[in-house]
Amino acid sequence: MTRDEITGAVLEIFRREFEMANPGLDDDLRETGEFDSVDAIELLLEIERLLNRELTHEEKQMAMEIRTIRQVIDYVEMLAVKGQGNGNR
């Protein structure tokens, strides 16, 4: 997946699952009042579906500091590259 494709897919997840139509890429998701710890866990499930693989515990731990959509895109891009390196288990 290219970064543009990942960006489109992540924004679609936020629109569809979290009803956030035009979120700023650098908005702090917690401060918007529309995204909390439960959403973060749901987002990881959506990322698993997007990448078509189960994330490891360590990979999920890495997501705990994410605050913005740009960081989500960075995270998914990192996982996608890593997945390609691992033959996309």
Add this chain to the structure above:
Amino acid sequence: MRGRRVVITACAAISPIGHGRAAIVESLRRGVSGVKPLKEDHLLARFIHSRVFGTVDYPVEYDFKRTHRKTMGPVAYYACQVAKETLEQSGLSPEFITSGRLGVAFGSTHGSPSVQRDIYRTFFTGAQGEFSTIGAVDYLKSMVHTTAVNITKMFGITGRVISSSTACTTASQSIGYGYEAVKFGMQDAMLCGGADEYDTTTVAVFDNLLACSTAYNDRPACTPRPFDRGRDGLVVGEGAGALLLEEYEHARARGANILGEVVGFACNNNGGDLILPNMAGIRETLRLGLGDAELSADQVDFVSAHATGTKMGDVIEAQAIHAVYGSHPLVTGFKGHMGHTMGSCGAIETIFVLYLMGEGFVAPTLNLEEPDERCAMIRHTPGLQERQIDVAAIQNFAFGGVNTSILIKRFS
């Protein structure tokens, strides 16, 4: 034990016979039944002998935002909707609601059984091709206190949380323990109630115990038949009720509309069998309730009976009512109208009593046509009565041998 006076300043219900005061009062006046055919659920329904259910068969409009919806199963939708209507009706300020002086006492029988069913489906099918199919929110939707904490979240309530889950006494305990929390100064107000969603699991449980009605499957509106010779068991139902209990001086100071006063509550256990009704236990609850209210039996002019329509339960309850109240108060069992709404019945039935008090009439037990001679010694409400109730007792009994009695006075 003396304490502060506790009044009811708002209430709302979603019931098989209507949503809101106007619809419910109309149904009570006209003798409308909310019992409908059991719906197909592609799991249990086809194995259940009882083909009837006290059903909320009209649409309920919700306007909850996603951040609230995401942790709510159907039971929490019911609970939050009646809580919302009650808080709006109460006129309490947002500052008070979030001050910590308002608590919540709210429960349900199972949490959300439909969400639990989805979780079990994942276990038993292996959920091929899915990842982490038990979602982060499934527990929040299905846990026993899901109604109470979805309410606290939606309205920012920071006071005490009590979440009883004692089957048929869930909501009556919510009201009773909410009353005690206000009476003894732990909170200035409590939002109390119970909810249960459409659920065939509960029907299957009672069906297995041969406690469900089966003889009127082709005539749902004719069952259950509390105290009637032709009764053949209970009918499970769904619904929700919420009441705002408030310390009297607080309510008076803000000019609140007072619907009634909670003057007594009692709860005990039979101390033995977990299923069979127990005459001594029930009788003692009714006496304890009167004692708490500092009322004599002859001051009670209306009894809302638990009266599920089972063969044995109704007889024992009638005997207990007669032993404590004699044949003075009018007795009505509202389950004749709507079936047994389980974890919500104590709240819905209390709200029905408040409506009758407010409207100045008494509705009879629907489907009670010829009283069983073993239930005939009490004063069954003989048809619709244009009559003022001043003091009412609402009684509920649950599996596990739990009994409750709530006493309410008309406010004048």
